[in-house]
Amino acid sequence: MKYLKAAKKNAENVKKQILKLGLLDKSRKIGFEENSVLFPLIDISNRRIKKYIEKSIMRKTELIDRENRNRTLRSNAERINRIFEKYKTGLARGYDILGNIAIIKSELDKKEEIKVAEEILNFNPQVTTVVAQAGAVSGRYRLRKFRYVLGIKTFVSEYRESNCLFRFDIRKAFFSNRLSYERERINSQVKENENICVMFAGVGPFAIEIAKKHKSTNIVAIEMNKNAVGYMKDNINLNKSPNVKPILGNVRVRSKDYRDFADRIIVPMPKSSIKFLDQILEVSKKKAIVHIYVFGNRDTVLKETEQILKAHAKNNNYRVKILFERVVRPYSKNEVEIVVDYKIDKIPRSRRDSAAG
Ligand SMILES: C[S@@+](CC[C@H](N)C(=O)[O-])C[C@H]1O[C@@H](n2cnc3c(N)ncnc32)[C@H](O)[C@@H]1O
DSSP states (O other): OEEEEEEGGGHHHHHHHHHHTTOBOTTSOOEEETTEEEEEBOOOOOHHHHHHHHHHTGGGEEEEEOOOTTOOOOOHHHHHHHHHHTTOOTTOOSEEEETTEEEEOSOOOHHHHHHHHHHHHHHOTTOOEEEEEOSOOBTTTTBOOEEEEEESOOOEEEEEETTEEEEEETTTSOOOGGGHHHHHHHHTTOOTTOEEEESSOTTSHHHHHHHHHOTTOEEEEEEOOHHHHHHHHHHHHHTTOTTEEEEESOHHHHGGGGTTOEEEEEEOOTTTGGGGHHHHHHHEEEEEEEEEEEEEETTTHHHHHHHHHHHHHHHTTOEEEEEEEEEEEEOSSSEEEEEEEEEEEOSOHHHHHHHHO
């Protein structure tokens, strides 16, 4: 069992700091030894947290270990699972890890939340902060509220994916690690020298991962959340991907500046992508590939999306060919997120026929 030993004269200050970090184990008594105070710490074996303690408060303290022989040796994972088992409610359960930040998704009782957070910190050495979701994703910027739970108090995540590093405040910009496979899947289809338009680009994951792997691509990334664009600019620098051009603004307006620009268009705004088919057509070259994400009823959304795409093509005199579609993830009890890859062909039928003949 861990204690932080501090000289009595420093005790108040040390106590403040460990309280701020949420590291004081309030279920055990503070001890006293001659001129020292022993603060019981929650059971943290996380090396980075230890380093943080060493750097910020250890100069005048000593970390001491006292074995508790009665402790049962159940694995952290088991302990976490046992707590979450009680709270299984539909999809909202468990926790996610975004680099240094773990996000508890279930609503837990306060004591159990701290217990889970301790276990998460011990079990995942890269995690130094635990927060909890405090609401649903909402609004035009698709943001969510979070509540600090334990560890180093920050909401800035440093998250690695496909050889890239992304830094962003999880309260100020949308990010989903659930799309990592999709980003990889699309990236593997990209050809050198493509012009690509990423609409609804967030902090830049689709654009930057492609740009880093395919240096000859020319990518515009349109996003209306000023904070997200700020982080996107930082991430472009962090990942040395100057072939991404961040554009702050509304897709509805800014796509006009990129008429006939794109060989490939990525549309990751499942809530309303389908309302931007005019803009997709506008930025598309004569021929282009589109990857569009859509929310809808699990039984009908694929068919409905195909129908909407075909109707739009018919009304706007272009051809659409569905290349691929799949369910990306469940979204709510009856809803899923899907992706449809399709090809736009704006060449009029008569010209296409004469070219072929
Ligand atoms: C679901 S998030 C996707 C973010 C990013 N592509 C990702 O995968 O992490 C949708 C993003 O679109 C932005 N957005 C919503 N409506 C927009 C619009 N009309 N024009 C530009 N950006 C918009 C939101 O601010 C949000 O960052």
